[in-house]
Amino acid sequence: MIIDVSASDVVAVYRALVGVVAPRPIAWVSTLDGEGRVNLAPFSFFNAFGANPPVVAFSPTLRRDGSKKDTLLNLEVIPEFVLNAAVEELADQVNATATELPRGQSEAEYAGLTLKRSTRVRPPRVSESPVHLECRVRQIMPIGTGPIAANLVIGEVLLIHIEDGVLDSQGQIDPRKLRTIARLGGNYYCRSTDLFEMERPQKKDEG
């Protein structure tokens, strides 16, 4: 099958893209609106991009009707956010926070989650999640227009909280303890349980 983007429907392109670019990590993002009300929502167009400084980016795409999601509206007013680790035991809650509630109503409360103060940023953290990345927005970059158009939110990580229970004996995150979930196409999610190791090959200076 060949999908020529210029001759294809946006939804068809979207479906192929989320099927191929997978599994995608989940940004479970808490933000604040101008009145101090918390929004919490998951986004799978997300990754880290570098470490010096630590840069993350996620994309609250425009809705099917072309409007902006609450997370994006909030970041335009209060350019700070927290990334809460989306782990297996919180899968139902992650999904519940994808519900589009009326603006200003708390998805955290709706999903039965509790919040606690952050250290460097104003939006709070999800208490039940074992890892939090406190971030500041560097730039918001819209790319394209209309349904499912990208809005790249590029953020800088200021502080990382990690519960000791997800660390290994060397103080590194143990993926078997953290057990993040990731997004694939359709309604599919993936557990990070079927792991294997490959050592990065050595540099070959000779042909």
Next chain:
Amino acid sequence: MIIDVSASDVVAVYRALVGVVAPRPIAWVSTLDGEGRVNLAPFSFFNAFGANPPVVAFSPTLRRDGSKKDTLLNLEVIPEFVLNAAVEELADQVNATATELPRGQSEAEYAGLTLKRSTRVRPPRVSESPVHLECRVRQIMPIGTGPIAANLVIGEVLLIHIEDGVLDSQGQIDPRKLRTIARLGGNYYCRSTDLFEMERPQKKDEG
């Protein structure tokens, strides 16, 4: 554990970041240098970000010595690339193409892979991979400086090739047939085999 980025070593921040933001999909990128020589390399700082137009971004970070990787150097000259699906049966080859060969030497050949012509872009595709996204660079955005600093390569997808063997009966990509691999922290990779489904909740117009 708390990692205050401003007071921490870059490598420590990097290790925490790749442990938390996981599993990460793999951009297995083919590019060309100015002399027409092919480079093929995997990058896990990668995702899609929107569909209108279809936008992908990946980051060839600066090396530990602060220098640019061949993929980035190539894209500065020929701003086109192909994303080849990194699937389970090609895991060893994906890893082999992470070897730093002398500039201009082919990682594809080194890994025993064959290449075929693309349709819209100059860099070729990996024949053995079941899906190819032919892409044009929109922008290259360096963020930060020094070891592991980000270089966001933002690309637009022009054409998608999908082998029929990875599709389901509705013509959508079947994750159980495609079987992409993803990257976690340390030397860990994840197979996309331990799947589950959750339906996106309906909009709640009433509280």
